[in-house]
Amino acid sequence: MRDRSVRQAELVDIAEIAAMCALLWTDGTEDEYRREIARLLKTKMCGPLPATVFVAQDAEGNITGFVQVGLRSHADGCDSEHPVGFLEGWFVKKQFRRQGIGKALVDAAEAWARSHGCREMASDTWIEETISLHAHEALGFEVVDRCITFRKPL
Template structure:
């Protein structure tokens, strides 16, 4: 039986380039602000990321990340101020091997240490793989929505 070697740890300054590359894969249409978002987080100036963890494989390559914000509310949450998964990504070649689960467990531990009782997340309606994984990891679906905007 092969033992999977992985390491989850808080994102640091040395992770900037690899982290930005993974963010580009998750959000390919918004490549511009990734480096700026990461820099703001690392400097303690981010309004969108309160904490972030990365997961490294046995070759010490960054293969995934999770970014958590604390939102003032989340659908289905009984409390104000809820840790919210703003970004969660694992490289295609590492999916199904426990990396995503390890990131969620680290985020949950972080939230529990701070007294939170729930964690929230979302995904696109068409992202069946993400919906299935969220449910497998214990998330309950609380709402589906279609959002609109109109230019004026």
């Protein structure tokens, strides 16, 4: 079993986090994710609300996964009277999965959210992402809604 140490991400981690973001969200490029992560790590904000990134690393210091967490004013199924911690992104490299690393990352995100006054944590995933669904459920998340989102340019 590898060491599951989790720490707040630093600027030197940007390239590795961006590479994982590109695996998680295939519609963007590593360069786009590098800029986004750099901005977040420098400002500790995502838009107008607090946010941060945590990374997991093995005993040799290699990054094995990340979680991006932020505050939201509301989230589906959550109490609208309080801010909500939100898992904006959560990824563990394939060869390190099923070792408790994802849970350690989410635990860090939840502690961060509690420190910002949150009483609930929320997240989302695509309908077809059954691995993500099962991972969320294993950590105590419950499905509150399923929807298809639309847009129309004007």
